[in-house]
Amino acid sequence: MAQKLWPPYWHYPRATEKPLPHGRAAAVPRRAFFRAALINFAILQLVFLSLFAYIFGSLYQQAGHTHNMKILFVDYDSDSNRESAIGSAVSAAYQELEGSTFPTIVKASTNEFPVPGNLETAVCGATYWAAIYTSPGASSRLQNALAVGGAVAESYNRSDVLTYIWNEARYSTTSDSAISANLQLLSNTARLAYTTAYVRSGLQTLNLTDEAAILVFSNPWQLTSVDIQTTTQGSRAVYNTLVIILILIQEFFYLGIINGLYAQFKIYARIPAHRIIIVRNINSLAYTLLGALCVAGMVWAFRAGWHVNGNQFALTWAILWLFAHANFLVLDIITIWVPPQFVPVCLINWIIFNVTSILLPFDLSPAFYRWAYAMPAHEVYQVLVDIWSGGCNPQLHYALPILFAWELIGLAFSTLGVYRRCHYAVIAEEAQDRAFNERLNVAMAFEKKRDEERRKELEVEMREKAGSESLTFESQQERDDRIQREEKEQEDVREDLTNVIRNENEQLQRERTRKASRVDFGPSFDLAYRSNAS
Structure with missing residues (x-):
């Protein structure tokens, strides 16, 4: 039995019946084969080298672009003449941390933003990535707790001193590191600056005999977070990567199946073009509708306590449907007008360009990459953030028109492509x-x-x-x-x-x-x- 199983070519005896040609007769085809293989080898290497350079370039020196992210600061504890003690500590901390790797703090007066609710509106409107403010009377309460001690120090609220407002649903992983972590660093540095200034003043008002006062001095405040939409679930990491990639691949594979069926049954040569257009669009709309439902369903199934409701689910489903169908039409155009040998290259370029447009906010990428505002993936992600955070990313004025533009362009050229296919099918x-x-x-x-x-x-x-x-x-x-x-x-x-x-x-x-x-x-x-x- 072992002899029949080994060597393996015994199972394929015809493979060794005709030996490979040798000599001068085989020299020219062999050279042509290796020449073609070498040229295609080089083409593919250059294509993927360019794609790697493009995607890595968008992430290059990401930390060095952090200063492009603006954070609003309002000192509600100050009077009309000067900053409060805590506000001065925050300013001193920012002077120490200011640089290309730290967000830019934009100071504003209480006249521009009379109440903290105005700060939340500014952050919700995506004018600023976050806003930080001191609570009214925070410095006097802190001074009183340090001086009096006892029950006053014990009842002192450390959380009602310094607060920041942000929207974690907006590029959640980036916001965690570039916004929340840096504001925590700013708070800690400001706390150190405050205690240093207090020590330099001679500790004249500190009740050194009271343990509660000393505890307040060692930890004068805790930074409070007001998160517009808390987004901490593990699946958030793939919302702007694998979800988009899988949607694009899903449409491409189904498009391949549709084209294969049409070719196998010679639909283009047997049925009028207008009927093919109607049936093809109904088919693609139904497929992308169901596919978008599955994607939205998975997002909701693994939301892990994420506070989103049924209305947001329906809107997520609708925008994913529009995105999926627009991409189906774009890929259909590629398969119609691009020579078959270049279709795989166009597909991988389309995927990389779309995904790169939402890997990072444009504030953290070189300015060149802002051309990707035209990419449908960037627009759909902006709309999704707006939906998930209850309207706190108002980019619909450009995102929806761009998405619908892709849809209309796709419908026009895809329809023309059906006539083109029917024309050449009849000729064939x-x-x-x-x-x-x-x-x-x-x-x-x-x-x-x-x-x-x-x-x-x-x-x-x-x-x-x-x-x-x-x-x-x-x-x-x-x-x-x-x-x-x-x-x-x-x-x-x-x-x-x-x-x-x-x-x-x-x-x-x-x-x-x-x-x-x-x-x-x-x-x-x-x-x-x-x-x-x-």
């Missing part, structure tokens, strides 16, 4: 019919020539046997009858030969399909460069 069918008729005419000409030769041979035999006029007349009559019979037989032969050739063609196609299904060669695309040698 006509060419196939002509080729079939040519083969049939050749076969019939051969049969006719053979019949003529047989007729001449029979005439010679009849003449040799003829002995009289009556016999000659009789032979002539028989010959006419025989010619009529042969013509009828020729028509029958033509019809039979037609059926035979058709059946043979169908059998060949079935045989090729059956053999191709047996052997899995994997995905196969035309080469970007093809040698003239065959």
